[in-house]
Amino acid sequence: MLRFLTRRLLAGLATLFVALFLMYLLVAAAIDPLKDLRESTAANKDQLIAARIELLDLDTSPVIRFFQWLGDVLQGDLGVAWKTGESVSSLIGHAIISTLQLVTAATFLSLLLGITVGIVSALRQYATFDYLIIFLSFLLYSLPSFWVAVMLKQWGAIGFNDFLRDPNLAWATIAVVGIVMGLLWSLAIGGSPRRRVQVFLIAAAATTGMLAYLQLSNWWLEPKIGPILLLVIGAAVAFAIVGVFAGLQNRRALWTALTVVAIGFVLYFPMQTVFKADAFGVDGEGTFWILVGLAVVTGVIGWVVGRLYGGPDWGVSAKVGVAVALVMGALIFVDKVMQVWPPYSKALGGRPIPTFGDRTPGLGGNYWVQVLDAFTHLILPTATLVLIAFAAYTRYSRSSMLEVMNQDYIRTARAKGLPERVVVVRHGFRNTLIPLATIVPIDVITLIGGAVITEAVFARPGMGQLFVHALDAAEQDTVMAYLLITASLAIIANIVADIIYAVIDPRIRLDA
Structure with missing residues (x-):
């Protein structure tokens, strides 16, 4: 080396x-x-x-x-x-900080979405979902970035800011969105007709229920996660992570994930006091390293919980615990940022989604207001880059996954009787990343x-x-x-x- x-x-x-x-x-x-x-x-x-x-x-x-x-x-x-x-x-110092904020968010989101959707598309080869993703990826890949950016400014900023004047969704719109999401999930999960119907009903009900909650709770004007949503989202994330990387039959990993969610729920309340400390004051000096330290502690807690549950495969439980702990920590952080949305929106005249710049001049406020301001300025340019990069990463990961799944060692793994989840995650996913390993670093530098x-x-x-x-x-x-x-x-x-x-x-x- x-x-x-x-x-x-x-x-x-x-x-x-x-x-x-x-x-x-x-x-x-x-x-x-x-x-x-x-x-x-x-x-x-x-x-x-x-x-x-x-x-x-x-x-x-x-x-x-x-x-x-x-x-x-x-x-x-x-x-x-x-x-x-x-x-x-x-000059370089300010410019590179602004660009790094944009690149970090865009790269993470485009990789997460692109690789996930590409792999699912490959596993559903020649199915309706696969054709839909192929069409969508080619469409996004062919769109000029300036046109996407202008459309997002029009509908993602100006349109959304206008919506906030009277944030009411028609119940017919909520029902249609629920049906569409139910169809997408049923096509992505696949399986027998009975399973497709079950997935459709669950996804449609969950989407409709979520939008109804946002509508009835005045969430658009006072967005927050809160302890109840934290518990619900955390539990959903725990089941998803365990289901993909360990399997729900791995009870130690499942209990590790749910225990970490419970710990995160309990720590939500004292963390509200911690976030009010002087370290998170007006200038926020040293705040970044404090947050890094909290993230490390969060990961350690997840690892310790997995280790304590023990078992011959305690390493899997520990990894699951770390992943769920970091997600819970991120949700608590986002919730705190969202708590300053009402005064932030009021300070900007009820139009909180900006269309230019990387910060609001003369805004003032404490650390959380500044973080929210940075986030809102990142939304539109990040979405522009994600939509374009998502199309490319989806195509890369789909073609790579198709090639990997036709290899002899995949057939051998299936012949040995390994569950399909293990074949895909442990044998297919890792090798699918090999072509992306040479593409992503260069894309980031670009x-x-x-x-x-x-x-x-x-x-x-x-x-x-x-x-x-x-x-x-x-x-x-x-x-x-x-x-x-x-x-x-x-x-x-x-x-x-x-x-x-x-x-x-x-x-x-x-x-x-």
Whole structure:
């Protein structure tokens, strides 16, 4: 492993040096910092041009300027945006934080949805659900991102904000949505006609009941999870996780999951007091690390519960406990954020879903208000990227799963009498991830490099917008800092992809 990392890092550094050198020369040839002065009619035009040439050292060869810039970078100086006088480091710092928020949310959701739906589609090959997903994925994949973004602004923000003026759903609409969701679930689960009818009735009743609860409880204006919904959602998640990864017949894993849900329900009440502590005050300094610590403790509690139930397969119970514990912790956190929705919506004039930017200027408020504000600004751009990426990941995971399920070792596992759940989850799912291991890291870096169109539509000040504005302003230091970061991350992503590939596929040896 050490030899592999050393070899790849050295090759990466050499590649990075050559790429930056060539890009510096190309950028220097492409931009013209004197363009506005050459078109100027000022009386002291020549003096202004001479002053800018001296300021930017344009008389020096681009080759020499590159090595001067590289020397400054090695000392931690990324330069200055000469038009505004701002440090490039500060510009990059804010832009990359904004982009990382967007990329993290979009990548997680698109992977979760894309892989899950793709695998289910593969298991229902040539069924109605499979054809429906194929049509939907091709449709989303072919849509231009700017059109999706504009439609989401119109219907996801403006339309929803208008709905909040009088948030009432017609009972006919609720019934239709319940029927549609029942059909989708029955098609996804499949099975005998009797089983399909059972799934349809359960899914339709659950959807209709949930929408009726939202309607009757005035949830749209005062959204919250609360202890009762926490218990219901937690129990549903527990059964789902155990059913997929352990099987409901594994009683130790099931009791582990339900015990963790009960612990989460009990801890919900004291956590409301914890979240009111000074650490979650106006500025929220150090809050991130406090939340990370709470997440670690939450995972440890889930692991300990699984370990205490013991048994020969206590490791499965422990993993289930960790997963359920983290979901319960996330639900408690989301509930606390949702509690500040009424004052937040009121502060924005009853139109809480924004259509541009990454924060509301001059909003004020405590840590939870700031988190909610960041979340609402993430909804639309994240949904745009998720819809596009979901289509690609669905196609990747479906084709990979179909290939895996036709392998000889899958037939052997079935011939040994293993349950279909074990065949799919333990033998098929892991190998389905192998092609994605080389695709996802590169996709993430591509997004970090700048979802330029999405950021432009939503006026989000991320890396893509920074790059476009820097090129337009002929600020070479800013452009090169952007290229330095994206190129470095691309090299790291390739190394990470190789490592993930080796972890998933034991046949791959990094030290070979």
